[in-house]
Amino acid sequence: MTLERLLLLSFVVFSIGLYGVLARRHVIALLLSIELMFNAVNLAILSVAWAHGWLTGVILVLFGIAVTVAEVAVGLSLFLLAERVRGTTAADDLSTLEG
Amino acid sequence: MIALATVVLAGPFAALALLGVLPPLRRSGRPAGYVSILGIGTSLVAAVALALAYRAEPATATWETLWAPLGGQGGIRFGLLVDGLSVAMLAVVALVAFVVQVYSLGYMSSEKPGSLGRYYAYHSLFAFAMLGLVAAHNTLQTYVFWELVGLGSYLLIGFWYEKPEASRAAMKAFWTTRLGDVGFAAGVVFLWAAGGTFAFTDLFAEANAGTLSGTFLTLGVAGLFVGAMGKSAQFPLHIWLPDAMEGPTPVSALIHAATMVAAGVYLMVRVSPLLAHTPAVAAWVLGLGAFTALLSATMALTARDVKRVLAYSTVSQLGYMMAAVGAGASVAAFFHLTTHAFFKGLLFLAAGSLIHAVHSNDLFDMGRLWRRMPLTGIYFLVGSLALSGVFPFAGFFSKDEILLDLWREGHALAFWTLVVTAGMTAFYMFRAFFLAFFGARDGSEHAHESPAVMTVPMGILAVLALAGGVFGPAISDWLGRSASALPHAAAAAEHGGGSGAVPMLGSAAALAGILLAWLGYQRRAFRPEAVAAAVSPITAAIERRWFVDDVFLGLYRAFYLALGTVVGWLDRYVIDGVVNFLTAITWGLAGRLRRVQTGRVQDALYAVAIGLVLLALLAMGL
Numbered sequence: 001m002t003l004e005r006l007l008l009l010s011f012v013v014f015s016i017g018l019y020g021v022l023a024r025r026h027v028i029a030l031l032l033s034i035e036l037m038f039n040a041v042n043l044a045i046l047s048v049a050w051a052h053g054w055l056t057g058v059i060l061v062l063f064g065i066a067v068t069v070a071e072v073a074v075g076l077s078l079f080l081l082a083e084r085v086r087g088t089t090a091a092d093d094l095s096t097l098e099g
Numbered sequence: 100m101i102a103l104a105t106v107v108l109a110g111p112f113a114a115l116a117l118l119g120v121l122p123p124l125r126r127s128g129r130p131a132g133y134v135s136i137l138g139i140g141t142s143l144v145a146a147v148a149l150a151l152a153y154r155a156e157p158a159t160a161t162w163e164t165l166w167a168p169l170g171g172q173g174g175i176r177f178g179l180l181v182d183g184l185s186v187a188m189l190a191v192v193a194l195v196a197f198v199v200q201v202y203s204l205g206y207m208s209s210e211k212p213g214s215l216g217r218y219y220a221y222h223s224l225f226a227f228a229m230l231g232l233v234a235a236h237n238t239l240q241t242y243v244f245w246e247l248v249g250l251g252s253y254l255l256i257g258f259w260y261e262k263p264e265a266s267r268a269a270m271k272a273f274w275t276t277r278l279g280d281v282g283f284a285a286g287v288v289f290l291w292a293a294g295g296t297f298a299f300t301d302l303f304a305e306a307n308a309g310t311l312s313g314t315f316l317t318l319g320v321a322g323l324f325v326g327a328m329g330k331s332a333q334f335p336l337h338i339w340l341p342d343a344m345e346g347p348t349p350v351s352a353l354i355h356a357a358t359m360v361a362a363g364v365y366l367m368v369r370v371s372p373l374l375a376h377t378p379a380v381a382a383w384v385l386g387l388g389a390f391t392a393l394l395s396a397t398m399a400l401t402a403r404d405v406k407r408v409l410a411y412s413t414v415s416q417l418g419y420m421m422a423a424v425g426a427g428a429s430v431a432a433f434f435h436l437t438t439h440a441f442f443k444g445l446l447f448l449a450a451g452s453l454i455h456a457v458h459s460n461d462l463f464d465m466g467r468l469w470r471r472m473p474l475t476g477i478y479f480l481v482g483s484l485a486l487s488g489v490f491p492f493a494g495f496f497s498k499d500e501i502l503l504d505l506w507r508e509g510h511a512l513a514f515w516t517l518v519v520t521a522g523m524t525a526f527y528m529f530r531a532f533f534l535a536f537f538g539a540r541d542g543s544e545h546a547h548e549s550p551a552v553m554t555v556p557m558g559i560l561a562v563l564a565l566a567g568g569v570f571g572p573a574i575s576d577w578l579g580r581s582a583s584a585l586p587h588a589a590a591a592a593e594h595g596g597g598s599g600a601v602p603m604l605g606s607a608a609a610l611a612g613i614l615l616a617w618l619g620y621q622r623r624a625f626r627p628e629a630v631a632a633a634v635s636p637i638t639a640a641i642e643r644r645w646f647v648d649d650v651f652l653g654l655y656r657a658f659y660l661a662l663g664t665v666v667g668w669l670d671r672y673v674i675d676g677v678v679n680f681l682t683a684i685t686w687g688l689a690g691r692l693r694r695v696q697t698g699r700v701q702d703a704l705y706a707v708a709i710g711l712v713l714l715a716l717l718a719m720g721l
Contacts (some may be wrong), residue, residue: 021701021704030700091700092701
C-alpha cells in the first residue's frame with residue numbers, strides 16, 4: 001500500500017460522494033453522500049499522517065469523526081422537521097429560496 | 100469699554116435665552132415682558148455708561164477672537180468694535196428698544212399671555228441682533244447679525260400670523276430684504292477679495308493707504324449698498340416697508356422706523372471711508388437716496404392709513420440719510436438717523452396710542468381727538484414738528500445739516516429735490532395731524548387717553564425729539580474720532596457754515612407745507628380732494644404706488660414663473676427621465692438574473708462543484 005494508492009482511493013470515494021450529492025433527490029441519500037465525501041477527506045488526512053508518521057493527523061481525524069456524528073444527528077433532526085412541516089423529504093421540493 | 104459693550108449685548112441675549120429655554124415663563128405673559136424689559140434695561144444702563152465713558156475718554160476699543168481658521172490667511176474673526184459711531188448707535192438703539200418695550204406693556208395688554216410672551220421673546224431676539232449688528236467688528240459678523248435682525252423683523256411683522264395680510268407682509272418683507280442681502284453677501288466676498296480681510300478697521304486702513312484693488316472695492320461697496328437698499332427700504336426695494344405696518348404698532352416704531360431700517364444707513368456710514376474711494380457708488384447712493392425721498396413723500400400725501408403715512412415718511416427720511424451718505428456727509432446722515440429714531444419712534448407710538456383708542460388705522464375715522472387725548476396730541480405735534488424740521492426741534496438741526504452739506508458739496512439737483520421733499524413732509528404730517536386731532540368729523544365718542552405705561556415712554560421720546568438737536572456737535576466730534584471717520588470731514592466742518600440761506604430755505608419749505616395743510620384740512624380754504632382730482636393721472640399713479648409693486652409682480656410672472664415652468668419641465672421629463680430609464684434597465688436585468696436562483700439545493704451544489712473543478716484546474720496550472 002503506497003500513499004499514492006491511498007490518495008487515489010480517497011479521490012474515488014470523494015467523487016462517488018460528490019456524484020451522489022448532485023444526482024440523488026432524497027435528502028437521506030444526500031446526507032449519506034456527504035458523509036462519503038467527508039470520510040474520503042478523513043482517509044486522505046490519515047494516509048498522509050500514516051506516511052509521515054505524524055500523530056497529529058490521527059487526532060484531527062478522530063475529532064472530525066466525532067463532529068460528523070453530531071452533524072448527522074443535526075441533519076437527521078432537520079429532515080424530520082422538514083417532513084413534519086413541509087410534508088416532504090425530496091430536495092427539489094424544498095425550494096423556498098427560489099429568486 | 101469692551102466689558103460694558105459686552106453687557107449691552109448680554110442683556111437682551113440673557114432675556115432671550117431665559118424666555119427661550121423656560122416655556123412656562125414665556126407663556127406667563129407679563130412676567131415674560133418684565134424679564135425682557137429688565138434685559139434691555141440693563142443694556143440701556145450699560146450703553147449710557149459706555150457713552151459717558153467714551154465722552155470722558157474717546158478711544159476706539161476693539162476685541163476679537165478667532166472664530167473659524169482659514170488656512171494661512173488669518174481666518175474669520177468675531178469681535179466688537181467700540182468707537183464713537185457704535186457707542187452712539189448702541190445708546191440710541193437701547194433707548195428706543197427700552198421705551199418701546201415698556202410702551203408695549205400697555206399697547207399689547209389685550210393679548211393672551213402666551214402671545215405676549217412670544218412677543219417679548221421676539222423683541223429680545225431683535226434687540227440682541229440689532230445691538231450685535233451695531234457693535235460688529237467685521238463685515239461677515241455684520242452680515243450674520245444683519246440676517247438675525249431680518250428674522251426678528253419677519254417674526255414681529257407676522258406676529259398676528261392668523262391675519263393673512265400679516266403673514267403675507269412678513270413674507271414680502273423677508274424676501275425683499277433677502278434680495279438686497281444677496282448683494283450684501285456678494286459685497287462681503289468682493290471686499291474680502293479686494294483686501295483679504297473682513298475687519299472694518301483693516302479695510303479702512305488699506306483703502307486709505309491705497310492698496311485696495313479698484314474693481315473689487317467698487318463691486319464690494321456696491322454690494323453692501325444693495326444690502327442697505329433692502330434693509331433701509333430704498334427704491335426699488337422699498338415696497339416691503341409700507342406692508343410691514345401689518346405688525347403691531349410698537350414694532351413699527353422700533354424696527355420699521357427707529358432702528359432696523361436705519362441699519363442700512365448705519366452700514367453705509369460705517370463703510371463711508373470705503374465709499375469715499377468709490378465715487379461711482381457714492382453717486383448712486385446720493386441719486387437713489389434723493390429719488391427715494393421724493394417718491395415716497397408723494398405716496399405719503401394721499402395715504403389714508405396713519406401708519407402708512409408714517410411708513411412712507413420713514414422711507415422718505417431714509418432717502419434723506421442715504422443721500423447725505425452718498426454726498427460724503429456721513430456725520431449729517433448719522434445725526435439725522437439719531438434724531439429720526441427719536442421723533443419717528445415718537446410719532447409711531449403716538450399713532451399707536453390713537454389706534455389703541457379708536458380701533459382703526461384710518462385717518463378719516465379719527466377727528467377731534469385733541470380734547471380727548473391731549474397728551475397724545477401734544478406728542479404727535481412735537482413729532483410732526485420735529486419731522487418737518489421746524490426750529491428748535493431736533494429734526495431742524497439734522498435736516499438742515501444734510502441740506503447744508505449737499506449745498507456745500509455742490510449737489511444742486513439732490514439739494515432741490517430734498518427741499519421740495521421737506522415741504523411735502525411738513526404737508527403730509529400736518530394733514531395727518533389736522534385730520535386726526537381736529538377736523539370736521541367726530542369719529543370717536545369713547546376714545547380716551549392711553550394709560551401712563553404708554554404716555555410716559557412717549558414723553559421720554561418727546562423730550563428727545565424736542566431737544567435732540569443738542570447732540571449734533573457731540574455726534575460730529577465722536578464720528579470724527581471713530582474708525583469710520585472721513586479724513587477730510589473734520590476740516591470741512593471747520594471752515595463750514597455755508598450760506599445762511601440754506602436753513603432759511605428748509606424752514607420756509609416746512610412752514611409752507613404746514614400752512615398748506617392748515618389751509619386745506621383745517622380752514623377748508625380749498626378742497627384737497629379737488630386738487631387731487633385735477634391732477635388725477637398723478638393721483639392714480641400714487642394710488643398704485645407708482646406701479647413699483649406691479650413691476651415686481653410683472654417681473655415675477657414674466658421671468659420667475661416662466662423660469663419655473665422651464666425648470667419644472669426639465670426636472671419632470673429630463674432629469675426624472677434619466678433616472679427612470681436607469682431604473683427600468685436595472686429592473687429588466689434583475690428580472691432575468693433572478694432566475695439563476697432556483698432555490699434548489701442541488702443547483703447551488705452544482706455551482707460549488709464547478710467552482711471546485713475550476714479551482715483544481717487552476718491549481719494544476721491549466
